[in-house]
Amino acid sequence: MSRLERKSETKMVPVPSHSIVPERDVNKAPILECSHLGIDFGGLTAVNDFNLTVGRTEIAGLIGPNGAGKTTVFNLLTKVYQPTRGTILVDGKDTHGMNTVQVNRAGIARTFQNIRLFDKLSVEDNVKIGLHNQIKYPMWSGIFRLPGYWKKEKLAHESAMELLHIFGMEDLANHRAGSLPYGAQRRLEIVRALASNPSLLLLDEPAAGMNPSETADLMENILKIRDTFHIAIMLIEHDMSLVMGICEGICVLNFGEIIAKGTPSEIQNNPKVIEAYLGSQKKEG
Amino acid sequence: MDFSSLLLGLLDNLIRGLSLGSVYAIIALGYTMVYGIAKMLNFAHGDVIMVGAYVCFFAISTYGLPPVIGILLSMVVCTALGIVIERLAYKPLRQAPSLAVLITAIGVSYFLQNAAQLLWTSSPKVFPSVVPKGNLTLFDGQLSISYLTIVTIVVCVIIMLVLTFFTNSTKMGKAMRACSEDKGAAQLMGIDVNATISITFAIGSALAAVAGVLLCSAYPSLTPTTGSMPGIKAFTAAVFGGIGSIPGALLGGLLLGIIEIFAGSYISTQLSNAIVFGVLIIVLLVKPAGLLGKKIREKV
Amino acid sequence: MTKLRHMKKSTRTSFFTYGLVIVAFLIIQILRGTVGIGSLLEGQLIPICAYIVMAVSLNLVVGISGELSLGHAGFMSVGAFAGCAMANGLQNLVPSEPLRLVIAILFGALMAALAGFLIGIPVLRLNGDYLAIVTLAFGEIIKTILTNLYIGVDANGLQASFVNDTTDLAEGGIALIKGPMGVSNTSARISTFVAGFILVMVALIVVFNLVNSRAGRAIMATRDNRIAAESVGISVTKYKLMAFTVSAALAGAAGTLYGCSQITFSANKFDFNTSILILVFVVLGGLGNMWGSVIAATALTILPEALRQFSDYRMLVYAIVLILVMLATNSPAIRSFFLRIVRGGRNEDGPSRSAKKEAAK
Numbered sequence: 053m054s055r056l057e058r059k060s061e062t063k064m065v066p067v068p069s070h071s072i073v074p075e076r077d078v079n080k081a082p083i084l085e086c087s088h089l090g091i092d093f094g095g096l097t098a099v100n101d102f103n104l105t106v107g108r109t110e111i112a113g114l115i116g117p118n119g120a121g122k123t124t125v126f127n128l129l130t131k132v133y134q135p136t137r138g139t140i141l142v143d144g145k146d147t148h149g150m151n152t153v154q155v156n157r158a159g160i161a162r163t164f165q166n167i168r169l170f171d172k173l174s175v176e177d178n179v180k181i182g183l184h185n186q187i188k189y190p191m192w193s194g195i196f197r198l199p200g201y202w203k204k205e206k207l208a209h210e211s212a213m214e215l216l217h218i219f220g221m222e223d224l225a226n227h228r229a230g231s232l233p234y235g236a237q238r239r240l241e242i243v244r245a246l247a248s249n250p251s252l253l254l255l256d257e258p259a260a261g262m263n264p265s266e267t268a269d270l271m272e273n274i275l276k277i278r279d280t281f282h283i284a285i286m287l288i289e290h291d292m293s294l295v296m297g298i299c300e301g302i303c304v305l306n307f308g309e310i311i312a313k314g315t316p317s318e319i320q321n322n323p324k325v326i327e328a329y330l331g332s333q334k335k336e337g
Numbered sequence: 338m339d340f341s342s343l344l345l346g347l348l349d350n351l352i353r354g355l356s357l358g359s360v361y362a363i364i365a366l367g368y369t370m371v372y373g374i375a376k377m378l379n380f381a382h383g384d385v386i387m388v389g390a391y392v393c394f395f396a397i398s399t400y401g402l403p404p405v406i407g408i409l410l411s412m413v414v415c416t417a418l419g420i421v422i423e424r425l426a427y428k429p430l431r432q433a434p435s436l437a438v439l440i441t442a443i444g445v446s447y448f449l450q451n452a453a454q455l456l457w458t459s460s461p462k463v464f465p466s467v468v469p470k471g472n473l474t475l476f477d478g479q480l481s482i483s484y485l486t487i488v489t490i491v492v493c494v495i496i497m498l499v500l501t502f503f504t505n506s507t508k509m510g511k512a513m514r515a516c517s518e519d520k521g522a523a524q525l526m527g528i529d530v531n532a533t534i535s536i537t538f539a540i541g542s543a544l545a546a547v548a549g550v551l552l553c554s555a556y557p558s559l560t561p562t563t564g565s566m567p568g569i570k571a572f573t574a575a576v577f578g579g580i581g582s583i584p585g586a587l588l589g590g591l592l593l594g595i596i597e598i599f600a601g602s603y604i605s606t607q608l609s610n611a612i613v614f615g616v617l618i619i620v621l622l623v624k625p626a627g628l629l630g631k632k633i634r635e636k637v
Numbered sequence: 638m639t640k641l642r643h644m645k646k647s648t649r650t651s652f653f654t655y656g657l658v659i660v661a662f663l664i665i666q667i668l669r670g671t672v673g674i675g676s677l678l679e680g681q682l683i684p685i686c687a688y689i690v691m692a693v694s695l696n697l698v699v700g701i702s703g704e705l706s707l708g709h710a711g712f713m714s715v716g717a718f719a720g721c722a723m724a725n726g727l728q729n730l731v732p733s734e735p736l737r738l739v740i741a742i743l744f745g746a747l748m749a750a751l752a753g754f755l756i757g758i759p760v761l762r763l764n765g766d767y768l769a770i771v772t773l774a775f776g777e778i779i780k781t782i783l784t785n786l787y788i789g790v791d792a793n794g795l796q797a798s799f800v801n802d803t804t805d806l807a808e809g810g811i812a813l814i815k816g817p818m819g820v821s822n823t824s825a826r827i828s829t830f831v832a833g834f835i836l837v838m839v840a841l842i843v844v845f846n847l848v849n850s851r852a853g854r855a856i857m858a859t860r861d862n863r864i865a866a867e868s869v870g871i872s873v874t875k876y877k878l879m880a881f882t883v884s885a886a887l888a889g890a891a892g893t894l895y896g897c898s899q900i901t902f903s904a905n906k907f908d909f910n911t912s913i914l915i916l917v918f919v920v921l922g923g924l925g926n927m928w929g930s931v932i933a934a935t936a937l938t939i940l941p942e943a944l945r946q947f948s949d950y951r952m953l954v955y956a957i958v959l960i961l962v963m964l965a966t967n968s969p970a971i972r973s974f975f976l977r978i979v980r981g982g983r984n985e986d987g988p989s990r991s992a993k994k995e996a997a998k
């Protein structure tokens with residue numbers, strides 16, 4: 053049973069749609085529906101009235117100036133913070149009352165802005181930890197090295213290698229995760245998240261610290277991941293070439309509120325977005 | 338009649354609890370200040386108490402000095418001891434993992450206990466009270482409070498007031514608070530972090546001397562291990578109140594003393610320690626950062 | 638072949654540790670059979686085994702799971718009391734001593750695991766120093782409870798009382814636990830060095846196999862990065878609790894082994910100082926380093942005995958050695974100073990090695 057052999061349901065039609073959900077996903081239930089999502093820290097409203105729908109196989113971008121609340125949205129989706137208001141439906145299921153672990157089982161996996169790998173463990177072990185809920189055997193089986201242990205460990209090894217292959221990282225399998233260069237650490241985080249078999253993958257600044265050629269590779273790989281696993285990907289990124297290049301729907305956040313939603317070309321021409329990024333024209337004039 | 342004697346009993350226990358709690362609070366202040374600034378559990382703190390008590394004992398009993406001189410002498414010795422310990426054992430480990438520092442502190446604790454045993458043998462010394470014996474009687478002699486009890490509580494209140502003033506209003510106190518928030522930033526602001534940490538140890542150790550003298554005046558049997566159990570309990574008190582918080586140490590110490598005395602009087606003396614620790618566990622489960630501690634949220 | 642390759646390092650470490658213990662065991666057995674090892678060391682053999690198991694099990698909590706526990710001796714205590722009470726109770730039913738010891742150890746481990754599980758549920762919700770202080774508190778509570786517990790068995794069955802001894806045993810009854818007096822092993826002392834050796838091996842196998850399995854990886858994941866572990870669906874509490882319970886079970890087994898080697902012991906034997914002693918073994922041996930724990934536990938159990946010629950000074954020397962070792966291994970300045978002495982003035986490796994360590998952090 054290979055993880056990469058998921059059957060494709062529909063033919064990919066990379067048609068940009070005017071709705072934030074791409075056309076090919078329109079007749080399918082969305083993977084993520086947020087309505088009126090919000091959180092307050094003390095008296096401060098960090099995110100307010102956040103409404104967003106992400107399609108089954110959509111690549112969605114979440115952009116905005118620093119401090120706009122983008123990572124907070126990810127933290128709300130993965131229940132690192134419990135929302136103060138609003139609902140989050142993952143695959144049609146309300147995640148109210150769920151914790152981070154349960155949300156992952158419901159289908160959301162993520163990477164982190166400040167990389168959070170298991171530094172002291174090997175690259176392969178990092179991926180195997182991602183496979184934790186995919187390849188299971190009881191503790192006893194491990195302690196007493198029962199047949200189940202050998203079988204499942206072999207499977208875990210093969211799956212881990214297969215996943216590492218996406219980024220061509222098999223050769224690094226025995227390296228300590230903490231010793232990898234920055235770009236490789238970011239890629240490993242994506243692999244680990246993928247290993248937990250998500251239907252929605254959240255990438256928090258995946259291209260941060262990468263050079264243009266690495267970024268180009270990353271873009272290709274993000275598309276490849278979407279096309280092989282048929283999952284939705286939502287990403288936060290400051291590199292506009294990446295966002296405009298691969299995102300089908302873009303959502304712009306400023307001061308915790310959505311100021312614009314639409315396709316890349318719509319966003320590029322939206323005066324509110326230009327104002328948020330460059331400041332008001334009137335003030336200068 | 339029965340009711341009033343019950344009430345008097347409660348009052349008596351409350352005052353005894355406050356007195357014991359005051360001693361715990363004074364020790365806990367030392368723990369909490371050191372923890373706040375150096376982020377380390379100074380397990381040797383309890384043994385500094387013991388050294389302070391011995392110094393005072395010899396000053397009074399052997400050299401016949403007046404109690405006030407004895408206390409001052411023991412404060413001076415403990416202050417010096419605290420600074421020396423910090424410089425020799427903890428300062429080289431500023432960057433080391435916290436467990437390494439913890440084990441070193443335990444090593445220092447062993448060292449002090451065993452050095453005391455060599456110097457002064459393990460046979461208990463009968464500690465002379467530094468406060469004149471006698472009682473204050475109230476309610477026609479139905480309630481008597483020893484002068485020592487009163488002095489202990491008063492000393493604790495004074496120390497608390499002085500420390501609060503010191504940390505809030507003096508330059509040095511502000512430097513201490515700055516260091517406990519962020520050492521790097523404090524250094525950039527021109528604060529001598531090493532000196533500040535030394536002073537914190539000095540103050541904590543001087544307080545330990547006072548606590549040692551008061552403790553041994555109340556429980557006059559002095560041995561090299563006298564400091565360990567009160568040390569652990571005061572440590573518990575500091576955590577109870579929220580480690581790093583000065584009012585927390587006071588609150589934790591007083592509550593711990595009161596719980597211990599009440600548990601001993603009304604439930605069982607054998608079980609009083611277990612009850613104290615049981616209450617601590619329950620408090621921490623309800624308030625994981627202690628009564629007055631701040632919960633720090635990890636940034637994601 | 639791939640299997641061997643990808644597990645190479647961890648397998649190598651575990652086999653090295655097994656080999657170390659087996660070789661040490663064989664050497665000691667040969668010496669005992671020929672020239673003898675002296676009554677002092679002879680008497681320390683079983684305690685050393687018990688302390689090794691304690692150190693290895695605490696290393697599972699502190700090194701692998703990353704939580705500081707200051708009450709580990711409490712689980713040793715539970716195991717010692719439960720196991721020895723069981724051994725004494727069974728002395729007529731099970732005449733075979735090795736079998737009785739096995740049953741006692743399993744029972745001691747089970748009771749300690751139960752205690753570890755029950756204590757772990759509330760404790761593991763806390764973090765860092767707060768968790769440490771609560772384990773300390775539980776250790777003290779266990780000590781107090783066992784000091785006030787009276788259990789006896791006679792023809793009428795099991796009798797127990799708390800705080801005051803109200804067990805009124807009929808003739809021929811056995812007082813299994815006698816409050817502050819602790820446990821007296823009425824029958825012979827049934828622990829043997831061979832049993833100790835086997836227990837050490839079992840503890841090492843359990844810990845190594847656990848660490849190199851799915852559960853072990855999950856435990857280390859929660860240690861290295863709690864939030865990341867949760868983000869891939871690992872329940873932090875569940876795996877911390879697992880490490881805590883397995884560790885408590887091993888400590889309980891060690892407790893039974895130790896208890897059954899003593900004529901009598903009381904709960905005061907397993908106090909805060911014992912917990913600290915074991916923590917010292919773990920830290921000196923290296924966090925997560927099992928063979929380090931084995932060596933540290935052995936060396937530091939023998940050291941005070943070996944220092945007996947210094948009589949009164951021995952514990953003082955012990956304390957100084959402890960402080961110096963911690964300073965030497967953890968302070969960059971002092972480490973390079975020592976290296977300079979060792980290398981006779983040539984100090985090429987010193988700074989770079991410490992710098993590497995800094996960078997690794």
